[in-house]
Amino acid sequence: xxxxxxxxxxxxxxxxxxxxxxxxxxxxxxxxxxxxxxxxxxxxxxxxxxxxxxxxxxxxxxxxxxxxxxxxxxxxxxxxxxxxxxxxxxxxxxxxxxxxxxxxxxxxxxxx
Numbered sequence: 001x002x003x004x005x006x007x008x009x010x011x012x013x014x015x016x017x018x019x020x021x022x023x024x025x026x027x028x029x030x031x032x033x034x035x036x037x038x039x040x041x042x043x044x045x046x047x048x049x050x051x052x053x054x055x056x057x058x059x060x061x062x063x064x065x066x067x068x069x070x071x072x073x074x075x076x077x078x079x080x081x082x083x084x085x086x087x088x089x090x091x092x093x094x095x096x097x098x099x100x101x102x103x104x105x106x107x108x109x110x111x112x
Contacts, residue, residue, distance in 0.1 A: 007048070009032070009048050010052060010057075011079070012032060013032060013052065013058075014052070014071060014076075014079045015079060016031050016032060017058070017069060017075075018071055018076060021070065022069060023068065023070075024067065025046070025068075028069060029045050032045075049067075049069060056072055057074055058070065058072060058075055059071075
């Protein structure tokens with residue numbers, strides 16, 4: 001697994017961008033704060049975005065005064081690889097006789 005996936009925040013930012021296509025930084029920050037139900041310190045948030053851009057997982061462009069972010073092909077591939085890995089862990093987690101079936105639970109389908 002690539003090092004960028006070690007951070008849940010990085011994965012979550014990529015998942016939000018996978019869903020939205022592209023977002024302005026402030027909108028992305030607001031969505032992430034809503035998901036976490038807590039405020040994210042701006043310096044830390046923007047450092048995470050910069051790290052993802054420098055690693056080639058996000059594209060950044062300027063639109064007026066705002067930066068707009070989108071997943072790169074490498075970012076999407078890494079996110080989907082992680083989704084596959086996580087899905088396999090959840091499916092295998094039912095080895096104790098319990099099964100987790102969330103197919104119809106309204107969750108995102110990251111494979112389509």
